[in-house]
Amino acid sequence: MSPLSELAHKVRAQLTAPGAPFEMVEVNVDGRSVRAYRNAFPTLPALIASGRAHGAKPFIRYQGEAWTFDRFFAEADAVAAQLRAWGVQPGERVAIAMRNRPEWAVVFAAAALIGAVPAPLNSFGLGEELHAALDDVEPRVFACDAERLARIGGDTRVADCRILCVGEAEMPAGITDYRIAATRAAEPVSSPALGPDDPALILFTSGATSRAKGVLSSQRAVCQALFNIDYIGALSGMTSPEAVAALMAKGLPPTTLTAVPLFHVSGLHAQLLSALRNGRQLVFVSRWDPAQALEVIREERITQFNGAPSMVMQLLAQPGFDDPTQTGTLAGLGFGGAGLPQRLIDEVMQRRPNSLSGIGFGLTETNGVGAAASGALFAYQPRSSGLTSPIVDVRIADADGQPLPPCEQGEIWLRGVTVMQGYWRNPEATAAAMSDGWFRTGDVGYLDEEGFLFVVDRIKDVINRCGEKIAAAEVESCLLHQPDVLEAAVFAVPDEETGEAVVAVVSVREGSGLDAHALRAHVGAHLAAYKVPAVVQVLTDALPRNPAGKLLKGQLRKAFVDAAQG
Known part of the structure; x- marks a missing residue:
């Protein structure tokens, strides 16, 4: 084992030891004992409410407009009051379909704060796709922007479903204007009593079927996944002290450019909810445009950009990317998914040496938890998807589901506290994907002897x-x-x-x-x-x-x- 790998394992043991910030405990999920972080928030409403402490700090910037945490929570409380006035109960669904914008985040928080289940839909979907998702989740409220409202013809086709719309024009009859709901003064909502196994979130994943499936996750699963993001940050910082020192020396507030959709775990968990919890600033763009992204990085003094490998490649190809006056504030690039193209690895290593760039591997069904590495660990094994997280078990399985030894390829199975409760109202698909608590990812890979996960192929089409x-x-x-x-x-x-x-x-x-x-x-x-x-x-x-x-x-x-x- 290399000295860096030894350091990483030592830091992991230190961070997860009794009394440490990421202390581990055993919890019971569906009759199985799994590892969990003792200090993670118990419920999503509690986690979101913790963001109130950031007060007047800047939170979201969008199209030249600045939202503080105070403004965000004032609107979230107002929308939560409206949802309650409409009779939305804990466990009922609130569907959301908009481009990335602050109101998307407000509705998500408002729904979660009253114990409802946010159900973000794919905002790229056309009318048929949106109607199919709405039919699946049967929401009490559908929050959308004007473009999504037009796509569904102004009708959710769901009985007793209210529509809350964000738009500049006058609303059609029967549609509630977001601006009216969000500007009524309201007291902070009191969250209902929720248990760790109560539903928290439905996210849609394409999977390999002809119709998108809703992934239902518990309160505990989502909160553990979010705390795991903090763990990854701590591990990266302690194994990359030079990169952290360089970032600190710049004296810049952590600011992330959010171009990935908020209806994915990469946008929702790793960016929106993580920033909300930790008091960091986000800059939203509603559409991906690499030339515009470069301008935003310069103007907003962005310190972090996470996106699909293709997005990072497009950004690197922009004239001026290597100019310190353009991107000198950028401390790291993050990539989601499996192994990166060698060309991209080479470019990042050459053009952003000693940065906090990194990669992560996780799925909607695991709330994004699987493996991750950034900084020195990413530079050491850039072809991998990182070291596995403390709260997930990884099995490399053969065709019969039996575990394979290190460095042998098989299907990647994941089991742990963040795994979904199941596919929403789809027991057949759930049974096909799950085996004794293990989620079969459909990805082919292997674990090396140092604990790095390599993803090499896909089984799913x-x-x-x-x-x-x-x-x-x-x-x-x-x-x-x-x-x-x-x-x-x-x-x-x-x-x-x-x-x-x-x-x-x-x-x-x-x-x-x-x-x-x-x-x-x-x-x-x-x-x-x-x-x-x-x-x-x-x-x-x-x-x-x-x-x-x-x-x-x-x-x-x-x-x-x-x-x-x-």
Whole structure:
């Protein structure tokens, strides 16, 4: 074991020892004993309310407007009072669909503070996708912006569901204007009595099915995951003292550029809720634009940017990124997901040496908890996804579910206090994904002898485009709704700008007249723009299948890549 790895394990033992800030205890979850942080908040309302202590400190900046913690909580209390006036009870759902903006965060906090279950929806979704999610969660309230309201035609199609809308124009009849609800003075809400196993949050994940699944997490799972982010920060700081000293010497308040969507764990847990708890500042942008991001970094003196690897690559490619007057405040870059492209690793190591850059691996189903490394640990093993967290067990499983020894590849299974309670109203999918408390991730990887996790492949048929997960089956299903489409195979190919691009190979009825343009337009009319295939290859021959009738996507992908390279 290297000296740095030895130091990391020593620091971990120190941080988690009895009486230490991250002391471990055993708790019972579903009849199983699992490790947990003793000092984590017990419930999400308690965690959110702790942010009141930050008072007049700046919290969120958005389009030139500054929100202090005081203003944020004044509006959250007002919206919470409105939710209660509408009769929203603990455990009932409040759905949210907006671009990143302060009001998104306000509604989330207001719902959580009264014990309701926030259910953030994918704001990129079109009407059909939003209606499907609303039908799943059956919210008492749907909070949205004007664009999302238009997409659902002004109607949630859910009985007795109120709509709270953020917008500049006058609201249609029956729609409550956020500005009216949020500006009524209200006393801080008193949170209901909640237990650790009560529901706290529903987040949607694409997964490998044709319809997004809601992931239900308990109060304890969410709070433990958020405390784990603090642990990762402490471990990084204690193993990268030079980088921390350099950041401290600049005297800048920690400020994160939030460009990833708030409906993902990477935006919600690691940025919004972590900043709310710790009194840090966030700068929201509603859309990803690398040129604009560079301007925001300079103007807002950003110290941290976390995003999908493709977003970081686009940022690094901007003219002026290496100019200290442009990005001199930036102390670290963070990447979510699995192994990074070697080109990106090389560029970060060369252009941001001795920084607090890092990587994390986690899933919606584990509230983002899995493995992480930043600073010196990331520089030591940049191809890995980091060291596993203290509150998660990792099993590298063979085809029979049996554990494999270090350095042997298998499916990554995770078990621990932050794992979901299940897929919302979908016991079949839950049973397929869970085994005796273990969540089967669908990712292939291995643990090395020092405890670093390496993710090398995916079992699930999921495409990762700019950090957005796209279920191939969902796009295939959409294509097959065209009567003249006989077969459809959708898969990923590497792409320098987006990480992975969506490609479809489609067999159509002879004489149909369907072409690539028409098929892309068809998908664009039903699914979010980022799910539309970059390339559609139209054939009149049958697609290749194995003797069992399964589509040979690997063969199609290889043929496509070979043709593109030739």
